Amino acid sequence: MILISKEQISKFKSFLDSHDSFIIAGHKEPDGDCISSCIGLSFILDKMNKPYIMLNAGPFKRNEIKKFAPKFKNALPFMTQDERNSCGLIIADCSELSRLGDIDGDLKGFSTFIIDHHKTADVKNSDNIIDPTAPAASCLVQQLFESLVGKPSKEQADIFFFGMATDTGFFKYLTEDSSEVFKGTARLVESGANPRKIYQEMTGGKQWNTRKLLGIMLDHAERHFNGKLVVTFETMDDTRKFGQDGRDSDAFYMLMLEVENVEAVLFIRQETEFSCTLGFRSREKCDVSAIASKFGGGGHKNAAGASTEGKIETLLPLILKEFAKVL
Incomplete structure (x- = not known):
């Protein structure tokens, strides 16, 4: 995994500074990485005292993400044109509006920043941090959090670990170029993330x-x-x-x-x-x-x-x- 550069971090910070409020959106049929990335971004905005809403079309059928459904809305609230102009849209774990699914409301026209790790990301007219070498979008958001906020709390570390564990198959899909991923994971465990508990939550409770x-x-x-x-x-x-x-x-x-x-x-x-x-x-x-x-x-x-x-x-x-x- 290639680490996010100082220039990319600065670009993202400038995006946050230049807007009064935010929409955080992830792809339809979310998985753990999508959920973790969106919530991780909300941690950054909380620290900056920036208002936001999180959007996701769902469904939240995966057992391990059901508990997070109340944090997300599937409809954009009414906004005046001035409110839309001052609001930034952050899309996590995908790069196309079409992948967001059936969200009630018009998301076109917002100033947009994309954070994604998919090889096939299709980006047009937006700022972005896209790194196909990253095994999970939550790994990118973790780096942004650590740079802009600092050391995560136990609750925050659990969220970041959950996203990373989802897209790596609990490390099964990692290769020899993953040393930075393990270093980042170690920092999460040092902050209190519990790998065994997270694994049990991810794999247990199947219907x-x-x-x-x-x-x-x-x-x-x-x-x-x-x-x-x-x-x-x-x-x-x-x-x-x-x-x-x-x-x-x-x-x-x-x-x-x-x-x-x-x-x-x-x-x-x-x-x-x-x-x-x-x-x-x-x-x-x-x-x-x-x-x-x-x-x-x-x-x-x-x-x-x-x-x-x-x-x-x-x-x-x-x-x-x-x-x-x-x-």
């Missing part, structure tokens, strides 16, 4: 239905390209029966990537009659973010996603065609 749905995903799974790619899907009927209380596709990815010869995993969920959500995971060599971008999505080299129009039976051949080019 029974998620285990049943995982069984269906395993039953649907098929291999392609001599076993290099595993594909599974979730129909709308599957969702109605078992997916209303959340799902555990991460467990499916982990199980399949442990199979001999498997290099990538594809998960397709039929969201509506005419749209699907795509999830991609891979081992070291296969860049699934490049494939996700073909379907309007993006992410990281080894973890990406997309939301696109179509049905499972028509999308799958198109996605397999893209995988055929790299596997």
Whole structure:
């Protein structure tokens, strides 16, 4: 991970100084890193005595983030033009307004600062700190917090650790260039973050239905390209029966990537009659973010996603065609 430069920190501080109030927004279907990044930014604004609201379209179905839902609104309050002109929009863990989802209110036209770590970040007409070498957006926000505020409290350290642990798979996805990540993590533990407690909160409390749905995903799974790619899907009927209380596709990815010869995993969920959500995971060599971008999505080299129009039976051949080019 490349550390944030003094110039970037100064640029972010100038953005904060030049606005009277703020909107902090994260991507729809938030995960722990998105939540941690947004709340971490709120800690900075609290210290600066700057008013703010946090927006997220949800849903907050992941068990480990449900408790944070009350901190976020899904509608922008009425603002006069003068209030809009003096308000800054900070987008965390994504770079496009479209990824924020169905938030009630017009977010266009705000002075915007983006903090993101996705390889496929698409930034236009905004200030930003975007670092694809960072394993989590919360790692970037932690650096900003430490530079502008100082040492976090135990509560704050827990939040930053939670975000980092989410996107690193509790360190499983880190490589030999991650020394600065571990140094930052050590500082959080020194401030009181409890790794074991956070791990238990992240992995425990799963609903029974998620285990049943995982069984269906395993039953649907098929291999392609001599076993290099595993594909599974979730129909709308599957969702109605078992997916209303959340799902555990991460467990499916982990199980399949442990199979001999498997290099990538594809998960397709039929969201509506005419749209699907795509999830991609891979081992070291296969860049699934490049494939996700073909379907309007993006992410990281080894973890990406997309939301696109179509049905499972028509999308799958198109996605397999893209995988055929790299596997």
